[in-house]
Amino acid sequence: xxxxxxxxxxxxxxxxxxxxxxxxxxxxxxxxxxxxxxxxxxxxxxxxxxxxxxxxxxxxxxxxxxxxxxxxxxxxxxxxxxxxxxxxxxxxxxxxxxxxxxxxxxxxxxxxxxxxxxxxxxxxxxxxxxxxxxxxxxxxxxxxxxxxxxxxxxxxxxxxxxxxxxxxxxxxxxxxxxxxxxxxxxxxxxxxxxxxxxxxxxxxxxxxxxxxxxxxxxxxxxxxxxxxxxxxxxxxxxxxxxxxxxxxxxxxxxxxxxxxxxxxxxxxxxxxxxxxxxxxxxxxxxxxxxxxxxxxxxxxxxxxxxxxxxxxxxxxxxxxxxxxxxxxxxxxxxxxxxxxxxxxxxxxxxxxxxxxxxxxxxxxxxxxxxxxxxxxxxxxxxxxxxxxxxxxxxxxxxxxxxxxxxxxxxxxxxxxxxxxxxxxxxxxxxxxxxxxxxxxxxxxxxxxxxxxxxxxxxxxxxxxxxxxxxxxxxxxxxxxxxxxxxxxxxxxxxxxxxxxxxxxxxxxxxxxxxxxxxxxxxxxxxxxxxxxxxxxxxxxxxxxxxxxxxxxxxxxxxxxxxxxxxxxxxxxxxxxxxxxxxxxxxxxxxxxxxxxxxxxxxxxxxxxxxxxxxxxxxxxxxxxxxxxxxxxxxxxxxxxxxxxxxxxxxxxxxxxxxxxxxxxxxxxxxxxxxxxxxxxxxxxxxxxxxxxxxxxxxxxxxxxxxxxxxxxxxxxxxxxxxxxxxxxxxxxxxxxxxxxxxxxxxxxxxxxxxxxxxxxxxxxxxxxxxxxxxxxxxxxxxxxxxxxxxxxxxxxxxxxxxxxxxxxxxxxxxxxxxxxxxxxxxxxxxxxxxxxxxxxxxxxxxxxxxxxxxxxxxxxxxxxxxxxxxxxxxxxxxxxxxxxxxxxxxxxxxxxxxxxxxxxxxxxx
Numbered sequence: 001x002x003x004x005x006x007x008x009x010x011x012x013x014x015x016x017x018x019x020x021x022x023x024x025x026x027x028x029x030x031x032x033x034x035x036x037x038x039x040x041x042x043x044x045x046x047x048x049x050x051x052x053x054x055x056x057x058x059x060x061x062x063x064x065x066x067x068x069x070x071x072x073x074x075x076x077x078x079x080x081x082x083x084x085x086x087x088x089x090x091x092x093x094x095x096x097x098x099x100x101x102x103x104x105x106x107x108x109x110x111x112x113x114x115x116x117x118x119x120x121x122x123x124x125x126x127x128x129x130x131x132x133x134x135x136x137x138x139x140x141x142x143x144x145x146x147x148x149x150x151x152x153x154x155x156x157x158x159x160x161x162x163x164x165x166x167x168x169x170x171x172x173x174x175x176x177x178x179x180x181x182x183x184x185x186x187x188x189x190x191x192x193x194x195x196x197x198x199x200x201x202x203x204x205x206x207x208x209x210x211x212x213x214x215x216x217x218x219x220x221x222x223x224x225x226x227x228x229x230x231x232x233x234x235x236x237x238x239x240x241x242x243x244x245x246x247x248x249x250x251x252x253x254x255x256x257x258x259x260x261x262x263x264x265x266x267x268x269x270x271x272x273x274x275x276x277x278x279x280x281x282x283x284x285x286x287x288x289x290x291x292x293x294x295x296x297x298x299x300x301x302x303x304x305x306x307x308x309x310x311x312x313x314x315x316x317x318x319x320x321x322x323x324x325x326x327x328x329x330x331x332x333x334x335x336x337x338x339x340x341x342x343x344x345x346x347x348x349x350x351x352x353x354x355x356x357x358x359x360x361x362x363x364x365x366x367x368x369x370x371x372x373x374x375x376x377x378x379x380x381x382x383x384x385x386x387x388x389x390x391x392x393x394x395x396x397x398x399x400x401x402x403x404x405x406x407x408x409x410x411x412x413x414x415x416x417x418x419x420x421x422x423x424x425x426x427x428x429x430x431x432x433x434x435x436x437x438x439x440x441x442x443x444x445x446x447x448x449x450x451x452x453x454x455x456x457x458x459x460x461x462x463x464x465x466x467x468x469x470x471x472x473x474x475x476x477x478x479x480x481x482x483x484x485x486x487x488x489x490x491x492x493x494x495x496x497x498x499x500x501x502x503x504x505x506x507x508x509x510x511x512x513x514x515x516x517x518x519x520x521x522x523x524x525x526x527x528x529x530x531x532x533x534x535x536x537x538x539x540x541x542x543x544x545x546x547x548x549x550x551x552x553x554x555x556x557x558x559x560x561x562x563x564x565x566x567x568x569x570x571x572x573x574x575x576x577x578x579x580x581x582x583x584x585x586x587x588x589x590x591x592x593x594x595x596x597x598x599x600x601x602x603x604x605x606x607x608x609x610x611x612x613x614x615x616x617x618x619x620x621x622x623x624x625x626x627x628x629x630x631x632x633x634x635x636x637x638x639x640x641x642x643x644x645x646x647x648x649x650x651x652x653x654x655x656x657x658x659x660x661x662x663x664x665x666x667x668x669x670x671x672x673x674x675x676x677x678x679x680x681x682x683x684x685x686x687x688x689x690x691x692x693x694x695x696x697x698x699x700x701x702x703x704x705x706x707x708x709x710x711x712x713x714x715x716x717x718x719x720x721x722x723x724x725x726x727x728x729x730x731x732x733x734x735x736x737x738x739x740x741x742x743x744x745x746x747x748x749x750x751x752x753x754x755x756x757x758x759x760x761x762x763x764x765x766x767x768x769x770x771x772x773x774x775x776x777x778x779x780x781x782x783x784x785x786x787x788x789x790x791x792x793x794x795x796x797x798x799x800x801x802x803x804x805x806x807x808x809x810x811x812x813x814x815x816x817x818x819x820x821x822x823x824x825x826x827x828x829x830x831x832x833x834x835x836x837x838x839x840x841x842x843x844x845x846x847x848x849x850x851x852x853x854x855x856x857x858x859x860x861x862x863x864x865x866x867x868x869x870x871x872x873x874x875x876x877x878x879x880x881x882x883x884x885x886x887x888x889x890x891x892x893x894x895x896x897x898x899x900x901x902x903x904x905x906x907x908x909x
Contacts, residue, residue, distance in 0.1 A: 271335075
């Protein structure tokens with residue numbers, strides 16, 4: 001356009017869906033010292049009010065049109081606002097995004113800004129301050145870059161800068177950067193490019209651009225010496241070593257080779273870092289490596305979480321040994337080919353929905369100025385040679401036998417300073433003090449001053465009409481059985497050259513021994529640790545050479561073996577699945593590794609607030625004598641006690657085709673799928689008797705359990721009660737009833753009052769989950785520590801009043817969303833597998849999607865109120881709160897829920 005605004009269209013006719021992404025080339029790199037966090041703050045403010053949409057208009061619109069929920073993301077270089085909608089709402093979304101870009105800044109008032117500061121602070125607490133190892137990213141960035149470099153401060157900004165930000169600062173930042181010439185609109189999906197461009201011209205063309213938006217040149221970190229830093233983490237249970245190396249920016253020709261290098265170094269049993277640190281030295285369960293891409297520069301990270309009590313100097317020594325080995329052996333041609341195949345498959349997996357496509361196109365265009373960067377990057381990955389890999393290795397990691405200048409951060413458990421790398425200095429951490437009553441209550445609606453409306457060449461208050469309503473049939477399902485009787489179902493999806501599959505085996509944790517839990521979990525992990533003819537490394541390499549993934553997981557009611565592969569390699573992948581299932585290797589060395597990793601995860605979960613809350617709810621719901629009241633991984637004692645013979649016996653008794661179902665979705669028809677999985681036709685086994693554990697009972701009176709997490713900056717609230725199974729006739733009606741309460745994102749009352757009204761939380765949700773036996777209703781939210789009581793009281797009041805205050809208008813929004821959002825219901829292969837699982841695992845009828853549409857149509861306000869009164873009763877819930885006991889536990893007595901009980905059993909006192 002003449003004003004510099006760019007419009008990019010990607011046509012994808014696979015579903016009647018359109019994704020709209022508005023990308024502004026405004027990340028934290030556009031900020032200045034002392035004024036950090038503004039780009040991210042704008043992401044929050046952008047979703048609030050605007051002149052023509054009205055208060056909360058974007059969220060209300062999203063609910064009415066069946067959108068995915070407006071969302072945004074800010075990084076160092078770009079902010080993107082994106083949403084997927086049924087394609088009949090395309091013009092409405094373009095109208096809305098244009099109104100946000102050009103007509104929202106006048107609606108930002110001092111009270112609105114004050115409230116949103118609290119929301120952003122809650123996000124920082126949740127993302128960094130209140131989770132293990134959360135500070136490492138902030139420490140690393142500050143050390144990698146000089147203070148003058150815009151990558152040296154966190155995207156979320158500093159608390160001091162956020163507190164100091166004035167309304168004038170915000171208005172100035174908007175005037176400087178939120179300009180058409182600094183923005184682009186990306187639309188992907190079932191759309192007409194000419195129509196998209198015409199609509200963009202109508203709604204964006206009259207905006208004027210001012211300022212210089214020339215693309216900045218690469219700006220390396222300039223690190224000249226190695227820095228070693230250490231800190232004692234408030235929540236970490238295990239020592240972790242993080243290494244950060246300056247790397248070339250995303251558009252640099254060496255960037256694809258760096259991705260290949262990192263995978264060659266760490267991914268796989270025979271990769272040098274994994275072979276040395278995991279297999280030989282047994283210091284950790286895994287080694288992670290990744291790139292944080294940037295427009296000006298990138299960062300390459302190696303991250304190793306060691307086992308309990310392991311000195312990080314020993315980890316560093318193992319790292320050097322592994323790099324020596326890599327330099328000596330060079331790049332294996334077979335390994336390089338495997339990496340390219342796995343990256344091709346990963347590329348396709350990342351674009352299964354139009355929202356993902358629009359977001360990626362918008363992001364890469366903002367960072368590079370190219371609309372074809374994604375396709376070009378895949379071609380450059382395919383073209384990487386061994387020489388390219390070794391050149392990048394010398395450029396980024398090591399040259400002449402010495403590590404290049406880098407930052408090494410030791411994150412340590414409390415009292416674990418002795419485990420830090422030698423010569424490490426204490427890192428300076430900006431740690432917030434939570435003081436009761438420190439923040440004044442904020443009313444974002446108070447003191448709103450009138451403003452002169454921004455002129456336009458047409459009336460922007462008029463919402464555009466909808467287009468023709470899309471027809472959304474349920475995907476066609478085929479069903480069959482393999483030679484041995486194993487049921488198989490599938491859906492053909494030719495959008496991408498991928499196939500996804502799931503093998504579901506009934507039983508899962510229900511088959512565990514309550515006195516020695518964890519067998520199902522250990523067995524699931526052992527299934528992918530080699531076969532009779534293949535070691536773990538050989539199996540892993542065989543899968544990678546096919547571009548395949550394979551994992552097994554034990555859930556409450558079943559074990560799921562799932563994976564993906566390139567369509568051309570489905571027969572070979574399916575043969576490996578059959579081998580994994582019927583011919584486990586039972587390698588003692590692998591069991592030792594699995595046990596060590598499980599024990600490390602159990603220890604790590606003791607400091608994860610959300611995990612503590614989930615464990616507390618399970619114990620409060622089922623008690624210590626029911627298997628579902630136990631940790632799904634078992635206890636440290638049971639994990640140690642379980643033997644290989646225990647797992648073999650579990651496999652022989654419980655892994656049977658008589659209790660299994662196979663599902664296949666992707667670019668394969670029924671005949672080809674059956675032929676590919678024919679090896680499973682020889683699988684034999686007897687019916688499995690699943691213990692009849694008692695179903696959970698709804699409490700007759702509320703109970704409050706508190707788990708102490710000393711010095712927590714947030715408290716995690718998890719409130720809930722048992723509910724019906726998924727196939728129960730009331731299940732979907734209750735799900736409908738929950739939409740306005742807490743299932744509708746920003747359309748929900750919980751979000752509107754706790755986040756938008758009070759600024760207590762970054763996010764809150766309520767939801768209904770159901771299995772084949774039973775289900776549960778839960779409300780979850782991390783909240784600012786010093787409003788734990790107030791937030792809990794408000795949640796209870798909202799839930800208590802909900803049945804009496806649900807209105808006809810609420811019902812209209814609910815119905816509109818649930819009807820229209822069906823256009824997005826089956827976009828991905830994962831969603832299609834979920835459809836098959838509902839029928840095969842959960843006992844739903846084959847036409848349950850159509851039946852649920854009838855339920856929505858028949859719902860009344862009275863029916864919602866009736867269901868809410870029965871199933872959302874705050875007097876029949878268990879309340880679990882994880883937080884700082886010394887400041888919050890006593891206050892919670894004011895809830896009137898009886899004594900505040902300390903959570904115990906699996907949870908520390």
